[in-house]
Amino acid sequence: MSVVPEFRIELHNRDTLLLRKIQYFFGVGIILERETLNKVVYSVQSYRDITNVIIPHFDKYPLITQKKADYLLFKQGIALLNLKAQSNIEGIRKIISIKASMNFGISDTLKIQFPTALPVLRPVVSFEGKRFYSTSSINTIIESKLCPHWVTGFADAESSFIIAVFKNSKCKAGWSIRPDFTISLHSKDTSLLNIFLV
Numbered sequence: 001m002s003v004v005p006e007f008r009i010e011l012h013n014r015d016t017l018l019l020r021k022i023q024y025f026f027g028v029g030i031i032l033e034r035e036t037l038n039k040v041v042y043s044v045q046s047y048r049d050i051t052n053v054i055i056p057h058f059d060k061y062p063l064i065t066q067k068k069a070d071y072l073l074f075k076q077g078i079a080l081l082n083l084k085a086q087s088n089i090e091g092i093r094k095i096i097s098i099k100a101s102m103n104f105g106i107s108d109t110l111k112i113q114f115p116t117a118l119p120v121l122r123p124v125v126s127f128e129g130k131r132f133y134s135t136s137s138i139n140t141i142i143e144s145k146l147c148p149h150w151v152t153g154f155a156d157a158e159s160s161f162i163i164a165v166f167k168n169s170k171c172k173a174g175w176s177i178r179p180d181f182t183i184s185l186h187s188k189d190t191s192l193l194n195i196f197l198v
Contacts, residue, residue: 003086003095005078007044007054016040028053047081066188069123073102076120093117126191159183 011019013033019042023029029044044054055075063071077098085091093114100106100119110117160182168176185193 003081003092004045005047005050005074005081007050007074009042011040013038013040026053026057047078050078051082064125065192066125066186068125070102072123073098073120155183158185 007029009019009022013035016031016033019031019040022042023031026044026049028046028049029042032041032043033039034041044050055078058071062068077095080086080091080095080098083091085094093116096106096110096114096117097120099110100117101122105119106114106117160180162180162182164178164180166176166178167174183193183196
């Protein structure tokens with residue numbers, strides 16, 4: 001059995017240029033095009049590149065959504081891989097326990113193969129009563145207003161711009177039009193969304 005770590009960003013293929021710029025920014029990884037799915041993927045799978053490039057970036061510029069918990073778990077897994085934990089069954093079991101707490105957990109096949117691998121405790125990420133802003137090049141969470149650059153990047157990743165058209169017998173034309181800007185996240189990020197309301 002082999003363990004392959006991966007940092008990946010997957011977008012619609014119309015954003016291929018953006019992923020190429022991200023690849024250039026990091027200086028590592030590859031671009032994979034999935035033409036049949038209209039998808040493009042930026043992928044970094046090298047332990048060395050993840051350890052020396054990807055992790056230092058996200059340590060310096062930390063995530064603030066619940067994705068940060070996945071990142072912290074990922075970082076634990078990479079530390080184990082760098083210690084060659086994958087060379088024995090107990091090390092693989094530890095890595096699978098970390099994976100079980102990340103993103104979508106582990107597959108049914110892994111659950112059958114490693115029935116004693118229990119999910120590790122997921123790190124708690126909280127921003128109750130806090131605001132996100134940027135001071136020079138260092139991102140910090142403090143009591144302040146939201147940084148417009150952060151909001152734009154966040155919306156770029158998590159939002160939708162929609163014009164809804166629906167029948168409405170109360171309108172003269174018989175139709176209503178409603179513009180809608182929506183940010184959708186997992187319910188565990190409710191406290192983050194609440195900062196947009198203040």
